Amino acid sequence: MNLILFREDETGKPLPKRDERTIHLIKVLHKRMGDSFDAGLLNGPLGQGRIIALEPDGSIRVELQLDRPAPERHPLRVAVGFPRPIQLRRLLRDLSSLGVSHIDLLATELGEKSYQDTTLLSDGGAEQALIEGAIQSRDTTLPILASYPSLRTWLAAKAWEAAKPWLVAKPWLVAKPWLVAKPWQSAKPWLAAKPWLSAKPWLSAKPWLAAKPWEAARPWEAGKGPSETDVHPVTAGQSVKLAQDANNVQSVNAIQTVNETQPAVLLLAPDNVRPVGSMAELPCSPGAEAVLVIGSERGWSESERAQLEAAGFLRLSMGSRALRTETACVAAAILALEKIGALR
Numbered sequence: 023m024n025l026i027l028f029r030e031d032e033t034g035k036p037l038p039k040r041d042e043r044t045i046h047l048i049k050v051l052h053k054r055m056g057d058s059f060d061a062g063l064l065n066g067p068l069g070q071g072r073i074i075a076l077e078p079d080g081s082i083r084v085e086l087q088l089d090r091p092a093p094e095r096h097p098l099r100v101a102v103g104f105p106r107p108i109q110l111r112r113l114l115r116d117l118s119s120l121g122v123s124h125i126d127l128l129a130t131e132l133g134e135k136s137y138q139d140t141t142l143l144s145d146g147g148a149e150q151a152l153i154e155g156a157i158q159s160r161d162t163t164l165p166i167l168a169s170y171p172s173l174r175t176w177l178a179a180k181a182w183e184a185a186k187p188w189l190v191a192k193p194w195l196v197a198k199p200w201l202v203a204k205p206w207q208s209a210k211p212w213l214a215a216k217p218w219l220s221a222k223p224w225l226s227a228k229p230w231l232a233a234k235p236w237e238a239a240r241p242w243e244a245g246k247g248p249s250e251t252d253v254h255p256v257t258a259g260q261s262v263k264l265a266q267d268a269n270n271v272q273s274v275n276a277i278q279t280v281n282e283t284q285p286a287v288l289l290l291a292p293d294n295v296r297p298v299g300s301m302a303e304l305p306c307s308p309g310a311e312a313v314l315v316i317g318s319e320r321g322w323s324e325s326e327r328a329q330l331e332a333a334g335f336l337r338l339s340m341g342s343r344a345l346r347t348e349t350a351c352v353a354a355a356i357l358a359l360e361k362i363g364a365l366r
Contacts, residue, residue, distance in 0.1 A: 023050075025157045026061045026071055028086065033063070039080030047073070047082065061086055062162040064153070068092055092162040093121065096364040097311035099182050100355055101126035101170075103318025104137040105347040111142060111151045113348040118155025118165055120355055121364070127169040128176055131326055133318030143169065173315075173326050177333045182287060182313045288312040288361065289335040292354045293322060297339035301357045304338065308363030316351050 023046050037044045047053045053073055061071030061084075069088035076082055100122050105113060110127075117125055129138050142148045152164045170176040288310055292301060315335065322330070330337060340354060359365050 023157050024060070025068075025160050025162075026059055027064055027153060027157055027162060028061065028071075029064050030066070033086060036075075036077060036081040036083045044080075044082055060160070061088065062092065062160075063088055065163050066092070068160070068162060093160075095123040095163055095165065096121045096359055097362065098122045098355065098358055098364070099124040099126065099311075099313045100351060101128055101176060101313070101315040102347065102351050103128050103130040103133045103316065104140075104169075105319065106134075106137060107140040107142055109346070109348045110137075110140060111147060113351055114142075114148055114151040114167070115155040115158070116348070116352050117355060118152040119159040119161075120155075120352070120359065121159065121161065122165050122355060124166045124168070124181070126176060126181070127167075128173055128315075128318075129169075129171050130173055130318045131323040132320035137318075138169075143167075173322075173329060176315075177329055182311070286310055288358070289333070290354070290358060291315050291330045291335040291337045292340045292350060293317070293327070293330075293337040294339050294342070294344075295321065295327070295337075297337050299336065300339045300341075301354065301361075304336075304361055306361050306363060308366075310362045312358045312362050314351075314354055314358050316347065316354060319347050 023043070026043050026047065037047075047059060051059065053059060055073055055076055058070050058072045060068075062068040063086070067088040068090040069086065071084045071086050074083050074085050098121075100117055102113070102125075104110070104127055114125065127143075129135075142151070148167060149164070152167065156162060156164055168181070170179070288304075288307060290301070290304075290312060292314070313335075315330065317326070327337065340350065340357070345353065356365075
């Protein structure tokens with residue numbers, strides 16, 4: 023745990039001996055009476071906690087001083103076709119730690135119907151996974167989780183166009199007592215002398231440049247010796263690629279449109295079936311929001327692809343490899359966060 027997180031109704035109450043937070047503080051962090059630790063209030067501020075009592079029954083009492091705001095959630099909504107329940111738990115945890123604002127679970131036409139019956143959404147398992155992700159990233163806020171019976175229903179709702187109450191009021195920013203005094207700025211003795219700059223022995227010799235074994239031999243070129251009269255026939259695979267290049271003038275146009283207009287909301291649908299471009303080609307749009315939608319393990323049906331295109335989503339490739347749903351989702355989320363400038 024990078025953070026000990028408390029619910030509001032737990033403040034002032036002892037943590038039981040068998041509570042995982044008690045175990046982590048005592049057994050893992052080896053905290054004792056009077057020791058401090060990083061703490062936070064669920065969906066509230068961050069700060070410090072301090073152990074003020076070790077009870078005879080093994081429980082501990084703590085006091086909290088929470089005076090810092092939690093980091094803001096990134097303006098990225100991720101929608102994904104229901105994955106396997108065991109994968110869903112990992113996916114919720116990872117997306118929560120990445121700081122996405124919303125996670126929408128979709129029932130898709132090609133998805134396994136039984137996955138929608140997961141008990142994670144009803145027994146508290148989903149919330150616990152989101153909390154674990156928030157703790158990992160030293161955050162107290164959780165993504166908003168929702169589910170939809172179909173892609174069509176999700177597209178019709180256009181939830182990404184609704185109000186964003188989490189951005190309207192930020193009561194924890196009204197007062198910033200931690201900014202009143204900045205003793206760490208009064209003196210900076212570590213800047214007085216910079217002995218590490220006097221000598222740079224690591225620059226004197228570069229043995230790794232002396233030999234370049236990778237240039238010695240190129241066995242893959244042995245025996246090739248192409249001549250000017252060589253014929254290079256177009257294979258079936260190459261002809262398909264040429265046809266795709268010819269038909270994908272819309273790819274350049276779609277990416278160019280994004281580059282020129284800098285939309286307030288990027289609508290992205292990673293898909294390796296007839297993509298109009300790639301995530302790598304997408305220009306950066308700092309300050310924009312992003313909506314990312316990924317299909318289930320079997321991908322999208324043709325009907326769903328048509329729905330996405332009609333709604334204005336760009337179907338973009340993420341490379342030639344076939345990825346698991348949860349892997350593709352996390353990778354695409356990181357790419358989207360980079361495109362909107364959230365990782366800078």
